[in-house]
Amino acid sequence: MIQLEDIHKSFDQNEVLKGISAVFETGKTNLIIGQSGSGKTVLLKCIIGLLEPDSGDILYDNRRFAEMGQKERTNLRSELGMLFQGSALFDSMTVAENVLFPLRMFSELNDEDKVKRARYCLDRVGLKDVYSLFPSEISGGMQKRAAIARAISLNPKYLFCDEPNSGLDPLTSIKIDELIMDITEEYKMTTIINTHDMNSVVTMGEKIIFIYQGNKEWEGSKEELFHAKNEKLNEFVFASKFFQKNTENAFKE
Amino acid sequence: MNLLQHVGRYSILMYQTFSVPQKWKLFFKQTVKEIEKLGANSLPITFIISLFMGAVMTMQTQMNIENPLLPSYTVGLVTRDTLLLEFCSSILCLILAGKVGSNIASEIGTMRISEQIDAMDIMGVNSANYIILPKIAGFVLFIPLLVIWSMFCGLIGGYFISLTTDLITPATYIYGIQYWFIPWYVYYSLIKSVIFAFVIASVSSYYGYYAYGGALDVGKASTNAVVNSSILILMLNVILTKILLS
Numbered sequence: 001m002i003q004l005e006d007i008h009k010s011f012d013q014n015e016v017l018k019g020i021s022a023v024f025e026t027g028k029t030n031l032i033i034g035q036s037g038s039g040k041t042v043l044l045k046c047i048i049g050l051l052e053p054d055s056g057d058i059l060y061d062n063r064r065f066a067e068m069g070q071k072e073r074t075n076l077r078s079e080l081g082m083l084f085q086g087s088a089l090f091d092s093m094t095v096a097e098n099v100l101f102p103l104r105m106f107s108e109l110n111d112e113d114k115v116k117r118a119r120y121c122l123d124r125v126g127l128k129d130v131y132s133l134f135p136s137e138i139s140g141g142m143q144k145r146a147a148i149a150r151a152i153s154l155n156p157k158y159l160f161c162d163e164p165n166s167g168l169d170p171l172t173s174i175k176i177d178e179l180i181m182d183i184t185e186e187y188k189m190t191t192i193i194n195t196h197d198m199n200s201v202v203t204m205g206e207k208i209i210f211i212y213q214g215n216k217e218w219e220g221s222k223e224e225l226f227h228a229k230n231e232k233l234n235e236f237v238f239a240s241k242f243f244q245k246n247t248e249n250a251f252k253e
Numbered sequence: 254m255n256l257l258q259h260v261g262r263y264s265i266l267m268y269q270t271f272s273v274p275q276k277w278k279l280f281f282k283q284t285v286k287e288i289e290k291l292g293a294n295s296l297p298i299t300f301i302i303s304l305f306m307g308a309v310m311t312m313q314t315q316m317n318i319e320n321p322l323l324p325s326y327t328v329g330l331v332t333r334d335t336l337l338l339e340f341c342s343s344i345l346c347l348i349l350a351g352k353v354g355s356n357i358a359s360e361i362g363t364m365r366i367s368e369q370i371d372a373m374d375i376m377g378v379n380s381a382n383y384i385i386l387p388k389i390a391g392f393v394l395f396i397p398l399l400v401i402w403s404m405f406c407g408l409i410g411g412y413f414i415s416l417t418t419d420l421i422t423p424a425t426y427i428y429g430i431q432y433w434f435i436p437w438y439v440y441y442s443l444i445k446s447v448i449f450a451f452v453i454a455s456v457s458s459y460y461g462y463y464a465y466g467g468a469l470d471v472g473k474a475s476t477n478a479v480v481n482s483s484i485l486i487l488m489l490n491v492i493l494t495k496i497l498l499s
Contacts, residue, residue: 080375086367105376
């Protein structure tokens, strides 16, 4: 479980996060949704430690991040898996080497077991026969899968995904969403996904937080999303008329 | 951003870079890769530049010596000392600042904007140490070889002129390049080049590491890396010459 307590973050005079508190539960896919520029990515970067909040605290299973020493923070990082928007695979390494990288850096396994583990992770995300290819030689969807395989290679307790479907076709997006959900359940992870893709919200939104101009505007599940009385949320969710009609009908059924 | 802020950020980056590698095996592997990429791959360009510069120096020295009192072997001597004192360290490093510096800055800059560095940081990897230290180590270790290779190629270039033109005989040229040889000039050149190599690798890494934005910004970072490395090399050249030759 990850808890946020009154997170504030500003850049110069621009206050991007204005006191966000939330709880992200273990074994669930937790979504942060909102328009572009609402502060989602900044919030996610604060949670994973790439940005330091100006005030407020983050608790990882009741361990306060602000009170952790350097060593504890480094240890915590080995419990984090991250799927970046652009996959962020190391382009000088093959797909297999990318998955092996965290194992080589942090695992105590012998070389043979590290390779076995990397192959297992790649097989788990449905990537076979691409071990020796470079990221530039595989499709965007495969890159996302490889990035997921890298993220889970050290059995992380927390998985973070920054817009996992950006740049993917709808069919591949659904497969990636399903994969993230399956892995979350299988590894009993706390997964936080940053997205504005409504298809993903409908598929994965076990817990949803809606951010609007740096504030947490709404919180609930995907079932509650379409009956919410929040004007700003409705404006965001039903921006697409096609989506509005179809999803409403689907939930009525 | 003012100069002091740059110096501060550069110092912090170097502090992060010069920490103990998390995995020595990976560090050595990366260093060997960098030796190949930054060092060994610079051998051909060093060969071409040094050969032609040695040839041109020999011709120009001969053509500009009008005093009949100066012996003809002066051509070889001047070519040798010019190569040893300036060309093979300072000028070669200025040229390599363009090749190696832009390579380092664009590679690290691309890693930064494509979030590869963020990915390492999140994993708990000291990204500065993992990426930059092997580059500095590899280039600094290989630069003495490049300098010696450059000296050899430059002298061969001059010899080629003595063989193919009637400006100077090969025997006189050979005598000239051996005459009044001061071994310290070689050491002086090597010391300078090691310091310049550190400047090129570290300054270029700095500009790449703190690049942000898109492809255009990586290009800007690369340009800044080359320009600032070159300026620093020229300034340090004056200081080192004063210290090492006075």
